[in-house]
Amino acid sequence: MDEYQRKYQKNTKTTAFSIELDYTPQPSDNNPFADDYNYPTFGFGMRLNRNDITMHRSAKDGWGMAEEVDYDSRLGNIVTAYSTFTRPVLVWPKHATPGQRRFEVDYTLGLGLAYAKHKYSSGNNIDNELIGSRFLVYFVGGTHATWHVSPSWALFGGIEYSHHSNGALNRPNKGANYCGPVAGVRYTPTHEKTKSSCIGTSDKSCNPYWFANMALGFGGKTLNEDWQLTQFRTPPDSARYRTGRFHLYAAYSMQTHVMYRYARRWASGIGIDAFYGTYADRVREIEESRVLTTPETQVAKVSPWSLGVAIKHHVYYGNLSARMSLGYYLLRHMGTNAKEVEKPYYEQIGLHYSFPKWGGLTVGASIQAHRTKADFTEIIVSYPLCFSK
CATH class of the missing domain: 2.40.160 (Porin)
Known part of the structure; x- marks a missing residue:
């Protein structure tokens, strides 16, 4: 707390x-x-x-x-x-x-x-x-x-x-x-x-290999700026005063990363993440109104595009995998409020299921967060391209 x-x-x-x-x-x-x-x-x-x-x-x-x-x-x-x-x-x-x-x-x-x-x-x-x-x-x-x-x-x-x-x-x-x-x-x-000697008798062989993972994500989020505005900057006689209804904005992601599966249960790598937020116009509107800042505060730049580099780790059990990453923004312009509540790094964690009959096509759900606080939730579809196996 x-x-x-x-x-x-x-x-x-x-x-x-x-x-x-x-x-x-x-x-x-x-x-x-x-x-x-x-x-x-x-x-x-x-x-x-x-x-x-x-x-x-x-x-x-x-x-x-x-x-x-x-x-x-x-x-x-x-x-x-x-x-x-x-x-x-x-x-x-x-x-x-x-x-x-x-x-x-x-x-x-x-x-x-x-x-x-x-x-x-x-x-x-x-x-x-x-x-x-x-x-x-x-x-x-x-x-x-x-x-x-x-x-x-x-x-x-x-x-x-x-x-x-x-x-x-x-x-x-x-x-x-x-x-x-x-x-x-x-x-x-x-x-x-069973006898204790039975343990460890399954085939442990797993040939390490490199692969690229291409992923597209579609998700949604509500704005912390709208919450701050309606909670603390809206008069009691307004219909929006401390409301519990907020607009849900679409959020998209494109991820490309190179992974090395060095064991049957693990793969690690690095990649580039690109994000597009349809909520940028609303953030810009709030930023230009200065309602959450002061008249003297310089209007911060707002762009729907963000770009980051991230280290990735996948944990496998059969066709299921838990995927997590820690990223750092190379490009991020989401206004003054984002600078205050976000760090330049972000976290992702999700659960995914792959379909071997479809070449390893994977579908999953993931949450992206800043300082462990959720920023948006998305559905991700990804496809692996093996370099060697």
């Missing part, structure tokens, strides 16, 4: 409960990806966040034209459907198969979709700057230690970070972040009987 959020958020207590159905591949499956990841677990679950989080903007803190209300706004409860990928990184006995492990340490990554009971509303939840939509995207990451007290029962504990967000498809888009300890019980009804 940053200094800005501390001004209006009063309570921070939240409790989460999850129920999950897990699947762990076995050595007899002869799945080389499962062997590479030390027989990971795939989870599919439901999560309830009971949030005792309230927010209130006090007039003494100075919020422009926004007037103080006589009630506290709430984040409210959030229900999430999610899937997780859990990889053991340390097991005892060493090299033990899933059914023979007594102790293990893992990391977990997960994605999901969520429903929020109390989103932002100018009528009865006006200070909820965290969540602006009923439907949200969800991310979780964490690490755990598990003690198998019997072949069927296990106790686990660890720490997790999770996040609910609109993906910038609506405002407000501050997002709800959670970090804290977790504990639970796991029951496994049956385990395949």
Whole structure:
């Protein structure tokens, strides 16, 4: 929680409960990806966040034209459907198969979709700057230690970070972040009987190769400038005063990168990203009006085109891949507000699925962010061109 959020958020207590159905591949499956990841677990679950989080903007803190209300706004409860990928990184006995492990340490990554009971509303939840939509995207990451007290029962504990967000498809888009300890019980009804020597017997061969990846993206975003304008620079008698309705602008991307797949599960590389935002005219209009700046402030340049260079990393499991990148803008002109809320670097993370019958054509969803705060959400179609294999 940053200094800005501390001004209006009063309570921070939240409790989460999850129920999950897990699947762990076995050595007899002869799945080389499962062997590479030390027989990971795939989870599919439901999560309830009971949030005792309230927010209130006090007039003494100075919020422009926004007037103080006589009630506290709430984040409210959030229900999430999610899937997780859990990889053991340390097991005892060493090299033990899933059914023979007594102790293990893992990391977990997960994605999901969520429903929020109390989103932002100018009528009865006006200070909820965290969540602006009923439907949200969800991310979780964490690490755990598990003690198998019997072949069927296990106790686990660890720490997790999770996040609910609109993906910038609506405002407000501050997002709800959670970090804290977790504990639970796991029951496994049956385990395949295997010998520990079975592990690691699948074919690990994977010839490294270079490839170029060409990608086109189409997405959408709402403007932080519109949020700032309607929240703090619009008089109370205006129909747009602290509204919860914002225009969704189209955003396009073109990405070309050269990758080296040095292992079956990993590929890394570097590339050029180009972005085109249809919202540039609206940003220019706000910039020229100086409503978010001062009359003395020089009007900043605004261009719909942005260009960046990024390092890329792909993580594979079968036809699925998680793709992430960290980029630096070579060209970016999006007005004064963008200079304040954005850094010159950007982050991307997404989940993709490839179709081998179509030459590896891949379709996925991705979120681009600045300082981990979503800037826009997009659908990406990409195609690999192999140099050698």
